[in-house]
Amino acid sequence: MRYLTARKRAEFRGSAHHGTEHHWSMMVSAVGLALLVPVWLYIFGAALGGTREEVLATFARPFPAIVTGLLLVVGMRHFAMGATTMIEDYTRGTMRKMLIIGVIALSWAVAATGLFALVRIAL
Amino acid sequence: MAAPKRVERPLSPFMIGPYYRPQMTSISSILTRITGNALVxxxxxxxxxxxxxxxxxxxxxxxxxxxxxxxxxxxxxxxxWAVWYHYLAGLRHLYFDAGKGLDVPTAEKLGWACIIGSVVLTVLTILLVQ
Structure with missing residues (x-):
């Protein structure tokens, strides 16, 4: 006989075994991106097509550099988690594990590359 | 007890077309996934x-x-276009999560709002940054 109450057993679980943490993270990053994306689209759109000096001048300024840095980290986390959901829907077993690991690694690599470029330009 | 019989059932994303009529709600949801992942x-x-x-x-x-x-x-x-579509569809998701806009006429209107809005915002952005 179990002395756990029904509520105790349900807490922090669900089919994912970690409750709604994934969904909540996606909501938080979605709100962050809702603020970042329009600003960044303007920064990037205005910089694209310029000379190298103009591009370096843009991303050396604090505001464009900070927005781009935030977008890289928040955006690539949001991508990794969203892509994970897609992979979980369509694949199983070892293929699923390899694709999820691959997409998380790719996301960090893209974020790190972008941050490295920013540091070189802005600092 | 008899051994459970494995039945090959069609899975969710492959239902549209042969089994389900394409609808604004399903197509606008699938587009959210496609645009979000393609943005990479x-x-x-x-x-x-x-x-x-x-x-x-x-x-x-x-x-x-x-x-x-x-x-x-x-x-x-x-x-x-993909980022604006995903943006509007994401806002719609947050609205749905709040328990609002889930009746069919509203959900279909919101789907059209995502599609038309994303095209309008794409054109505006191109004009703004040129």
Missing amino acids: VGVLLAVWWLLAAATSEEYFAVADAVATSWFGDLVFTLSL
């Missing part, structure tokens, strides 16, 4: 371009030639 292509091109700018004059010349070619224009224009 535009991001890769943008980050490569930024890395090249940070590296050297010669490297930037190569990356900038690609980023501003017809191919770059195609990738960035499609990405721009």
Whole structure:
């Protein structure tokens, strides 16, 4: 006989075994991106097509550099988690594990590359 | 007890077409997934371009030639539409999560709002940054 109450057993679980943490993270990053994306689209759109000096001048300024840095980290986390959901829907077993690991690694690599470029330009 | 019989059932995303009539609610949801995941292509091109700018004059010349070619224009224009679509569909998701707009007429209107709104915002953004 179990002395756990029904509520105790349900807490922090669900089919994912970690409750709604994934969904909540996606909501938080979605709100962050809702603020970042329009600003960044303007920064990037205005910089694209310029000379190298103009591009370096843009991303050396604090505001464009900070927005781009935030977008890289928040955006690539949001991508990794969203892509994970897609992979979980369509694949199983070892293929699923390899694709999820691959997409998380790719996301960090893209974020790190972008941050490295920013540091070189802005600092 | 009899051994459970494995039945080969069609899985969710492959139901549309042969089993389910395509509807605004399902198509606008699938488009959210496609646009969100496809955006990685535009991001890769943008980050490569930024890395090249940070590296050297010669490297930037190569990356900038690609980023501003017809191919770059195609990738960035499609990405721009994709990001605006995903943006509006994401806001719709937050609205749905709040328990609102879930009746069919409203959900269908919101789907059209995402599609039409994303095209309008794409055109406005291109005009603004030119």
